[in-house]
Amino acid sequence: MARAATTSDPFNAVAEPRRRDILAFLAGRERSVSEIVAALGLEQPSISKHLRVLREVDLVRVRREGRQKLYRTNAVALRPLHEWTGEFERFWRDTLNRVKERAERSTAGASEPESEG
Amino acid sequence: MARAATTSDPFNAVAEPRRRDILAFLAGRERSVSEIVAALGLEQPSISKHLRVLREVDLVRVRREGRQKLYRTNAVALRPLHEWTGEFERFWRDTLNRVKERAERSTAGASEPESEG
DNA sequence: ACAATACATTCCTATATGGGAATATGTCAA
DNA sequence: TTGACATATTCCCATATAGGAATGTATTGT
Incomplete structure (x- = not known):
């Protein structure tokens, strides 16, 4: 098929x-x-x-x-696609936040606790 | 092809x-x-x-x-798709707003002139 | 080394295109 | 009606799958 x-x-x-x-x-x-x-x-x-x-x-x-x-x-017929991909948004935000936190930690030194999101 | x-x-x-x-x-x-x-x-x-x-x-x-x-x-690899479909969001919002307005007008009484494209 | 487990790849086949060329259909103008 | 213009469809063909079956490869246990 x-x-x-x-x-x-x-x-x-x-x-x-x-x-x-x-x-x-x-x-x-x-x-x-x-x-x-x-x-x-x-x-x-x-x-x-x-x-x-x-x-x-x-x-x-x-x-x-x-x-x-x-x-x-x-355009409204594209909405289902937008919503389907949107379901994954929180996951990629998590990823990006982790990346960001890691970057900040290594820049600022490793003392501060991160409280994002 | x-x-x-x-x-x-x-x-x-x-x-x-x-x-x-x-x-x-x-x-x-x-x-x-x-x-x-x-x-x-x-x-x-x-x-x-x-x-x-x-x-x-x-x-x-x-x-x-x-x-x-x-x-x-x-998940982040889905972001381009989300953003591409997102480009159309304002258009489908326009459409939905027009539909909504039309519904409200016909509910509230038919006094206002329609000037729709 | 050998067997078992967990995945990945290859071979084969039916099907769904996408583009080019030719043709058909629909609409307007004279 | 005839002709021109604007789109749509059909025919043909090369290619990209998706699934099934069989086979290959990597990792662990004995």
């Missing part, structure tokens, strides 16, 4: 660097496909395919405007 | 659900491979392969303890 379909999983959808570029480019601002093509420097079909993936996990929204289609990042 | 190698990219590494499970299981706590196998219910070789991927992007750290190897999540 290969990896889970990107189509069903936002984690998978943003695993592709180009798609992250697209999401950043479309954040807070509508853009036509042509503009994305120009900005990203990929072929139009590639962009369309990436946009499709993003659409299917609701990471972007579209609306038609004449011949064009205007895409925009649906 | 297929997707970029998971080996070089933490975004790719966490795109796999099993690997997210492993990271959660190893957060803040060392565990032997056997324990991971027992907890995740996958074959030992599969676990070892996932662990290798996670190691290569520094999402886990190992140390040997006799015959066992003790793994632990290196």
Whole structure:
């Protein structure tokens, strides 16, 4: 078996660097496909395919405007990823604090008890 | 071409659900491979392969303890993902605020002019 | 040295892409 | 309707897995 379909999983959808570029480019601002093509420097079909993936996990929204289609990042769909990674924040803070404490101890001399966090 | 190698990219590494499970299981706590196998219910070789991927992007750290190897999540390696998704936070907050305002307006009565984009 | 335990790696296979090229679909202008 | 423009989809192919099975390697105990 290969990896889970990107189509069903936002984690998978943003695993592709180009798609992250697209999401950043479309954040807070509508853009036509042509503009994305120009900005990203990929072929139009590639962009369309990436946009499709993003659409299917609701990471972007579209609306038609004449011949064009205007895409925009649906930022809230990134929230689960932000929250999932956020679960680990206290752990990396612990790590960073330990590093910091160690640094301070070796700088200040080894007498003071550290009371951080 | 297929997707970029998971080996070089933490975004790719966490795109796999099993690997997210492993990271959660190893957060803040060392565990032997056997324990991971027992907890995740996958074959030992599969676990070892996932662990290798996670190691290569520094999402886990190992140390040997006799015959066992003790793994632990290196949470700080998730920080870039947290920060990347965090870039979008203000956008989804805007969205949620608009939704909220709209709800409040329609609850409080429909006297105010709507000037939404 | 030899056996047992704990992991890691290799081989094989089915599947999921991602990009390029060609083609199809949709919309507007004349 | 015809033509041009803007996107989307399909076909083809090379590559990157993920899991299963078998095998290799490291460490401890006797």
